[in-house]
Amino acid sequence: FTLKNHLRKAIEFDEFLLHFQPRINSQTEEIVGVEALLRWYHPTFGHVPPNEFIPVAEEDGQIITIGEWVLDRACEQNKQWQVLGLPPIKMSVNFSVLQFLKRDLVEIVRATLDKHKLEPIWLEIEITESAVLENNPYILDTIMKLQGMGITIALDDFGTGYSSLSYLRKYKIDTLKIDRSFVMGIPQEAESFEITKTIISLAQALKMNIVAEGVETAEQLKALSEVDCNEIQGYFYSKPLPALQMEEMLRGKTIKR
Numbered sequence: 557f558t559l560k561n562h563l564r565k566a567i568e569f570d571e572f573l574l575h576f577q578p579r580i581n582s583q584t585e586e587i588v589g590v591e592a593l594l595r596w597y598h599p600t601f602g603h604v605p606p607n608e609f610i611p612v613a614e615e616d617g618q619i620i621t622i623g624e625w626v627l628d629r630a631c632e633q634n635k636q637w638q639v640l641g642l643p644p645i646k647m648s649v650n651f652s653v654l655q656f657l658k659r660d661l662v663e664i665v666r667a668t669l670d671k672h673k674l675e676p677i678w679l680e681i682e683i684t685e686s687a688v689l690e691n692n693p694y695i696l697d698t699i700m701k702l703q704g705m706g707i708t709i710a711l712d713d714f715g716t717g718y719s720s721l722s723y724l725r726k727y728k729i730d731t732l733k734i735d736r737s738f739v740m741g742i743p744q745e746a747e748s749f750e751i752t753k754t755i756i757s758l759a760q761a762l763k764m765n766i767v768a769e770g771v772e773t774a775e776q777l778k779a780l781s782e783v784d785c786n787e788i789q790g791y792f793y794s795k796p797l798p799a800l801q802m803e804e805m806l807r808g809k810t811i812k813r
């Protein structure tokens with residue numbers, strides 16, 4: 557057994573599925589978007605967490621195929637919800653930086669949106685900061701092409717990565733997602749809260765949308781709302797849910813907790 561070999565069969569054997577976690581407007585408590593999160597259920601190993609298999613998929617290049625599968629299903633699902641007459645929301649999809657290094661990414665994304673007749677404004681691509689992102693004119697060009705199509709780009713796990721600030725000058729990022737390691741310390745840890753407030757001010761000054769990740773408590777929500785964090789994601793509202801449960805939540809539009 558190697559994880560890598562089983563992973564290679566996971567699409568064919570239909571072992572992947574997507575869960576969806578809502579993103580909530582902190583003022584109106586409306587669901588403004590969902591993040592698609594990949595799940596792998598193997599018949600003998602059971603649930604394998606993405607933190608275990610994504611690095612393996614990145615190591616041997618499978619992340620390209622898997623990433624295309626995720627994008628396809630996420631767009632299909634978002635369109636399906638629109639066809640059902642649910643309030644339109646942004647679908648956020650995590651992309652590995654390796655996907656950005658593939659020459660045909662822009663064409664794949666365009667073809668996937670066309671296939672499902674999904675307008676680009678309903679898709680956001682999340683990318684984690686990395687050294688590769690930092691100094692790569694090709695990635696910069698790809699991000700600009702995607703944005704030119706109307707897709708938005710989010711910087712995930714913001715604040716934990718390598719040299720966060722220098723490329724905010726180069727790239728016109730639409731959304732910053734404050735990493736949950738900062739949110740965890742709110743409000744009791746002064747340092748975490750100060751850093752969070754600084755990230756929020758930065759996002760506001762640069763006209764970026766801001767999302768706090770990993771919000772678990774009413775205290776965190778209150779503190780973040782008071783400093784005008786516009787969007788909230790985390791267990792306080794909802795853990796990532798299977799499609800049908802997410803659909804039921806969307807029927808309610810405003811989140812019930």
Ligand code: G
Pocket residue numbers: 592593594595605606607610623626650651652796
């Ligand atoms: O919530 P969760 O345990 O699912 O996510 C763990 C990690 O796996 C997160 O860093 C998340 O960004 C990543 N992840 C989840 N789904 C995907 C995906 O479809 N593609 C990539 N590249 N990463 C994902």
Ligand code: G
Pocket residue numbers: 577593650712713736769770771772789790791792795796
């Ligand atoms: O790296 P990325 O931000 O894509 O990772 C999302 C991960 O965070 C997923 O594994 C998701 O299940 C997890 N997550 C989402 N909300 C919470 C939360 O409130 N608390 C904790 N501990 N994890 C969360």
Ligand code: MN
Pocket residue numbers: 591650682712
């Ligand atoms: Mn993410």
Ligand code: NA
Pocket residue numbers: 712713714733735736769
């Ligand atoms: Na994150």
